[in-house]
Amino acid sequence: MEFQGETFAALYQRACERKGGEQALEAMLGKPKSADELRTVGDDRFLAEFSKKIFQSGFVWRVVEQKWPAFEECFFGFDIDKVLLMPDEMLERKAANPEIIRNFNKVKTIRDNALMIDAVRKQHGSFGNFVADWPGEDIIGLWEYLKKHGARLGGNTGPYALRFIGKDTFLLSQDVESYLRAHKLIDGGLTSKRNLAIIQNYFNQLAKQSGRSLQELSRIIAFGVGDNNLIS
Missing domain, CATH: 1.10.340.30 (Hypothetical protein; domain 2)
Known part of the structure; x- marks a missing residue:
């Protein structure tokens, strides 16, 4: 599936700008549990x-x-x-x-x-x-x-x-959904099979670019847009 949407670098830069810099952003991301x-x-x-x-x-x-x-x-x-x-x-x-x-x-x-x-x-x-x-x-x-x-x-x-x-997962919070729709990655029902496949592919591509967990990526997207709901 062809890559769509912004690159990780663009997402990360905007989240840093909105959250007071790299150090402040990193402190907000958290880490999922390891498999062990x-x-x-x-x-x-x-x-x-x-x-x-x-x-x-x-x-x-x-x-x-x-x-x-x-x-x-x-x-x-x-x-x-x-x-x-x-x-x-x-x-x-x-x-x-x-x-x-x-x-x-x-x-x-x-x-x-x-x-x-x-x-x-x-x-x-x-x-x-x-x-x-x-x-x-x-x-x-x-x-x-x-x-x-x-x-x-x-x-x-x-x-x-x-x-x-503690399982690594992205979340379809209001902020994440708003981002996906604003960048025309999805339309229609959020959890249709087609849209879920597109969303999973986007996160997979971001993970390859960045080496980041799905949790971190989900929060980085959310912190760069919208009202920044607590759970993203």
């Missing part, structure tokens, strides 16, 4: 992060953070084996607990996504191994896997959970 580090992340932590992002979707993130210790206690620290043993009746009781956010449809996703993680760990040893081995050149494929096999992990929910757990 991802392998050490417990299956329970993947389930916890998926669940947190599901509850934060369409809700005030700060409130979810405040209530999260109660979620951890209520769902046995998101231990996969214990969650899988929870019958529907127990899930209903948990969903009525005023210490957490009482949304039964979202509570049900905890067991559903535990089932996904359990299936993966039986094949790959752990969900961390599975995520660590997934190539960044096809990160949209991992997004699609979570959407297809998980519960409520489509849209930005799955990608945001991956970012917070």
Whole structure:
């Protein structure tokens, strides 16, 4: 696929100008976990992060953070084996607990996504191994896997959970989307198969030019345009 859009050098220069110089920009980029580090992340932590992002979707993130210790206690620290043993009746009781956010449809996703993680760990040893081995050149494929096999992990929910757990991924934040549309890299639906392929190709080309992670590239693009939303 032919390269389109600005070069990394142009993106980086503009982000530096907007963020007060190279040193200031670099301090804001962060680094994803390495593959070895991802392998050490417990299956329970993947389930916890998926669940947190599901509850934060369409809700005030700060409130979810405040209530999260109660979620951890209520769902046995998101231990996969214990969650899988929870019958529907127990899930209903948990969903009525005023210490957490009482949304039964979202509570049900905890067991559903535990089932996904359990299936993966039986094949790959752990969900961390599975995520660590997934190539960044096809990160949209991992997004699609979570959407297809998980519960409520489509849209930005799955990608945001991956970012917070440490997997290298770009994010289609408002700033990144604005950039892609302004430079006519995409049109129509943001997450159409055609547009996702174009976006993945653009990030892959930038990564080859720069040697940077997808996370860094995503933030560099965002910091060079728009309102600079916190998560990009």
